[in-house]
Amino acid sequence: MHKISMSSQVAQQGEGGSIRLRAGSGVRVPLLAAGLLVFVLIGRIQELFPFLVPLRLGLVAMVLNALVLVSTLDLKELGFKMRILPQPKLVLVILCLALFTVPFSVWPGGSWDFIANTYVKSVFAFFVFLHVIKNERDIAFMVWAGVLSVFLLAVLGLLGNAGGRLQVSSTYDANDLAYVMNCFIPLTFYLSRSGGTFLKGCCFVLMGLMIVVVISTASRGGFVAIVSILTFILLKERQHKLKIFLLAAFVGVVAMSFAGPEYWERMGTILDENDYNYQSGVGRIELWKRGVGLMVDNPLIGAGMGQYNVAEGLIHAGERGWKWSVSHNSYLQIGVELGFAGLIVFLLILAKSIVGLRRLQKSTGPFNLSPFLGATAAGLEVGFYGYCVSSVFLSHAYSPVLLYFLALVTALQAVSIRMRPAEESSGTIREIEQSASSTVSGLRRRAGLRADSEVHV
Numbered sequence: 124m125h126k127i128s129m130s131s132q133v134a135q136q137g138e139g140g141s142i143r144l145r146a147g148s149g150v151r152v153p154l155l156a157a158g159l160l161v162f163v164l165i166g167r168i169q170e171l172f173p174f175l176v177p178l179r180l181g182l183v184a185m186v187l188n189a190l191v192l193v194s195t196l197d198l199k200e201l202g203f204k205m206r207i208l209p210q211p212k213l214v215l216v217i218l219c220l221a222l223f224t225v226p227f228s229v230w231p232g233g234s235w236d237f238i239a240n241t242y243v244k245s246v247f248a249f250f251v252f253l254h255v256i257k258n259e260r261d262i263a264f265m266v267w268a269g270v271l272s273v274f275l276l277a278v279l280g281l282l283g284n285a286g287g288r289l290q291v292s293s294t295y296d297a298n299d300l301a302y303v304m305n306c307f308i309p310l311t312f313y314l315s316r317s318g319g320t321f322l323k324g325c326c327f328v329l330m331g332l333m334i335v336v337v338i339s340t341a342s343r344g345g346f347v348a349i350v351s352i353l354t355f356i357l358l359k360e361r362q363h364k365l366k367i368f369l370l371a372a373f374v375g376v377v378a379m380s381f382a383g384p385e386y387w388e389r390m391g392t393i394l395d396e397n398d399y400n401y402q403s404g405v406g407r408i409e410l411w412k413r414g415v416g417l418m419v420d421n422p423l424i425g426a427g428m429g430q431y432n433v434a435e436g437l438i439h440a441g442e443r444g445w446k447w448s449v450s451h452n453s454y455l456q457i458g459v460e461l462g463f464a465g466l467i468v469f470l471l472i473l474a475k476s477i478v479g480l481r482r483l484q485k486s487t488g489p490f491n492l493s494p495f496l497g498a499t500a501a502g503l504e505v506g507f508y509g510y511c512v513s514s515v516f517l518s519h520a521y522s523p524v525l526l527y528f529l530a531l532v533t534a535l536q537a538v539s540i541r542m543r544p545a546e547e548s549s550g551t552i553r554e555i556e557q558s559a560s561s562t563v564s565g566l567r568r569r570a571g572l573r574a575d576s577e578v579h580v
């Protein structure tokens with residue numbers, strides 16, 4: 124059996140050889156630092172509160188977490204997660220692809236700047252979260268940090284709305300804000316089932332706020348995503364008819380109370396062929412067609428991370444009436460910027476995360492005895508569905524929300540392995556290692572490396 128460091132928890136041998144984990148008292152400093160990082164990267168508190176701007180809270184959070192990481196790094200713990208779980212390796216593969224394509228980018232300086240000043244921060248946060256989460260209590264802390272950061276976005280956004288389509292901070296426009304809310308709505312819904320009446324009430328209030336925010340953004344992509352999320356929940360919970368009825372009634376009351384005629388009129392244009400998205404050369408349909416062409420024209424190297432708009436703009440260089448547009452589609456974004464290899468890795472990350480979450484919910488043993496862990500796994504699963512749908516309309520292939528979700532999935536899988544009987548854990552580890560090995564081997568073959576080279580994971 125693999126030995127695992129349990130510095131912040133006590134391992135107890137239970138009946139049937141299972142391992143029960145009991146967390147120590149108090150909240151650890153690394154968790155507090157990681158929680159601050161969640162509020163900075165997802166909640167954008169440095170932009171929500173003007174008095175924080177001079178403090179350069181983003182830089183402070185990064186430096187603080189770097190110091191904590193160096194002083195508390197447990198290589199055995201991190202190595203365990205890196206070795207048996209696919210998400211950390213696939214995240215590093217995307218980073219390596221991004222660095223490899225810099226010299227071949229349509230704008231090498233711009234690509235390097237995006238990697239160094241944007242994407243590396245999200246990857247760093249992913250490994251910080253991976254490092255600090257060691258047990259169920261740590262997962263709970265990080266989950267609620269994310270939920271509360273979104274709560275702040277929702278409340279301050281609604282309070283500061285001066286009319287028109289709602290947007291918050293300089294980071295989230297209306298469509299981006301709807302995307303963030305839709306990613307967290309499923310998680311909040313399932314968390315309501317992990318505790319008593321008070322928790323359920325708080326979660327439904329928060330979920331109502333998130334739905335109101337999505338409505339206030341008047342985002343058509345946001346509307347499609349929230350309808351898709353509710354459909355996924357309905358299919359997932361079809362055996363619990365009363366709960367589905369109550370959820371549908373709740374959403375219906377909120378929607379009818381806050382969505383006016385103008386909102387429904389705008390939503391009615393989603394399939395209107397006279398809309399600019401169908402008719403204009405700068406609409407999304409034509410933009411997506413050009414994106415497919417860019418990906419096919421440069422399938423191996425890509426245009427360089429963060430350079431989709433430059434590649435798009437160069438098509439119309441010297442012509443008037445065109446703008447250098449972003450992809451408005453995460454799949455095209457990473458496919459154009461990192462080639463087919465980047466797109467394949469991106470799809471693998473999503474697929475393996477969803478499959479892993481579904482397996483956790485179906486597994487038997489101590490994991491099922493924790494309502495919170497079960498609710499978190501279910502909420503993340505549907506949250507990934509919401510991300511996948513939203514990604515059809517937005518450029519969020521490198522989103523901090525995605526890296527945050529991936530860290531939680533990895534932590535859930537690691538904790539679930541620890542909580543199983545010794546014999547079952549060893550079998551599960553071998554199964555995951557074999558799966559990860561075959562995945563990395565396939566990626567190496569696609570990259571043109573020797574088929575007979577040995578890959579150690």
